[in-house]
Amino acid sequence: MTDPRVLDADDTALPAGPARVAAPLPAAPPPATMPAGPVLTEAGRAALAEAAALARKASAPATLRAYKSDWTHYASWCARMGFVPVPAEPATVGAYLASLGDRAPTTIRRRLAALGKMHRFNDLPWNPAHRDIQGPLEGLLREKSQAVDKAAPLTLDLLRSLLATCDVSRRGRRDRALLLFGFAGALRRSELVGLQVEDVVEVAGGLRLRIRRGKTDQIGQGAEIGLPRGRHVETCPVRAFQAWQAVAKRKAGPLFRRISTGDRIGDAALHPDAVRRILERRIAMAGITLPGFERLSAHSLRGGFITEAYNKGVRDEDIMRHTRHRDLRTMRGYVQRAGLVTESPAGALDL
Numbered sequence: 001m002t003d004p005r006v007l008d009a010d011d012t013a014l015p016a017g018p019a020r021v022a023a024p025l026p027a028a029p030p031p032a033t034m035p036a037g038p039v040l041t042e043a044g045r046a047a048l049a050e051a052a053a054l055a056r057k058a059s060a061p062a063t064l065r066a067y068k069s070d071w072t073h074y075a076s077w078c079a080r081m082g083f084v085p086v087p088a089e090p091a092t093v094g095a096y097l098a099s100l101g102d103r104a105p106t107t108i109r110r111r112l113a114a115l116g117k118m119h120r121f122n123d124l125p126w127n128p129a130h131r132d133i134q135g136p137l138e139g140l141l142r143e144k145s146q147a148v149d150k151a152a153p154l155t156l157d158l159l160r161s162l163l164a165t166c167d168v169s170r171r172g173r174r175d176r177a178l179l180l181f182g183f184a185g186a187l188r189r190s191e192l193v194g195l196q197v198e199d200v201v202e203v204a205g206g207l208r209l210r211i212r213r214g215k216t217d218q219i220g221q222g223a224e225i226g227l228p229r230g231r232h233v234e235t236c237p238v239r240a241f242q243a244w245q246a247v248a249k250r251k252a253g254p255l256f257r258r259i260s261t262g263d264r265i266g267d268a269a270l271h272p273d274a275v276r277r278i279l280e281r282r283i284a285m286a287g288i289t290l291p292g293f294e295r296l297s298a299h300s301l302r303g304g305f306i307t308e309a310y311n312k313g314v315r316d317e318d319i320m321r322h323t324r325h326r327d328l329r330t331m332r333g334y335v336q337r338a339g340l341v342t343e344s345p346a347g348a349l350d351l
Contacts, residue, residue, distance in 0.1 A: 001209040061344050070114035087124045088115060090132035098136045105141055112137065151297040152290060154304030156235075159183055163234055165285040170247050171259050175278055182275070182301035184227050184237045184322040185209055189275040189298040195255040200241060205229055207238055211324070223324055272298075306331060 073292040074096055077330075078085040083092045093115060097328065119126035127136070152164050159179065166176035182192050191211050206228040230236030247265070248257065254269030275298040283296055290296065302323065309319050318329060325331040 016038065042119045056097065066110060067114040067117055070111040071118055074111065074115060080316055086122075088126075090127065090130035094136040097133070097140060101140065101143075108137070108140065151299045151303060152295060153307040154183065154300040155295060156304075156308055158288060158296075159304065160235065161286040161288060162279075162282040165282050168243075168262055170265060173240070173244045173247055174256060174259060175282060177237070177244040178270075178275070179282070179301065180230075180235065180237040181209075181227070182238045182298070183305055184230075186302045186305040187211070188302060189272045192275055193254070193256055193270045193272050195256050196253060197245075197250050198252050200255060202238070202241075207241060225322055225324075 014340050032319050075085050077083075077096055077099060078092070078265070081095070081096070083089075085092075093112070097108060097112065101113065103111075112133075116128055118124075162179055165178055166179070167174040181187060182189075185191075194212060195209070196212075199212065201208045201210075203226075206226055209225050210229060211223045211225065213350060227237040229238045233239055250257075253267065256270045258266040258270060258274075260266060279296060279298055279300070288296075305320060306323060309322075316331070319325075320328065320331055323331060
């Protein structure tokens with residue numbers, strides 16, 4: 001039982017353990033003049049195949065890859081401990097969760113979700129509210145309770161320092177365009193690397209970007225945002241895009257591509273984690289250090305836009321339309337953190 005089929009980016013079926021049996025449909029005895037039951041036609045089989053294909057697209061590929069990794073980890077743990085992985089007894093799941101003491105709370109919750117996904121898809125019994133699951137889970141999360149480590153917003157001054165490290169080489173041009181698109185577009189890293197060349201259109205006064213799918217747009221309705229031409233050459237997204245395209249020479253496919261150690265531009269898009277690595281490399285090159293517990297991450301680009309826009313007096317609804325936030329409280333969280341000191345009521349006291 002250590003090699004079940006698991007969620008994959010192209011396969012949401014997870015048959016494991018007992019064979020999956022379709023539930024019988026109630027039916028009255030047919031009249032004598034009618035056949036005993038319907039005969040599935042080619043059109044019927046095609047309809048089932050189409051439904052299965054759509055079901056495989058119900059979850060984002062990144063989510064499915066994470067679930068696959070989580071399931072593999074769980075199955076390997078069961079093999080080492082001598083537990084039967086499926087159907088999972090609640091006590092087994094609780095013991096597995098207890099073994100994740102060194103993991104982040106978000107990882108623990110996702111791994112529990114992956115186990116539930118597998119069981120539900122295969123019509124296996126699953127009760128995440130069972131005391132043998134909830135008890136260890138709540139105890140573990142309480143033990144690990146801590147403040148969320150949020151990324152510091154990337155201010156305009158810090159952005160300019162990073163851009164100063166981007167020369168006219170292919171890598172420098174790509175990184176400049178990536179940083180400016182991420183900041184000016186308030187893009188998440190998955191949205192950045194998901195951009196295609198054909199998603200960027202030059203229009204009067206700037207660029208029009210099509211975001212095919214975002215974190216809050218799992219069904220892929222898409223969105224469009226605008227990036228105006230910058231007042232300064234070094235921080236202009238339009239000029240950065242044109243400079244990168246001049247060497248990339250692509251009319252279609254991924255906008256931000258991998259570059260080899262030999263300075264050759266490849267065909268594959270950057271991995272989402274590459275945004276973090278590029279940012280870290282530019283931070284090191286610029287010699288930037290932040291005080292205390294502050295840290296910069298890929299999300300700092302998005303947070304930096306929100307903070308700078310708010311400080312410039314941009315209205316909440318205009319910021320949310322650009323960032324595609326649905327919850328005002330989430331968006332204002334960036335602003336509140338940035339103003340903890342400057343807007344503190346303690347400043348009005350005669351201290």
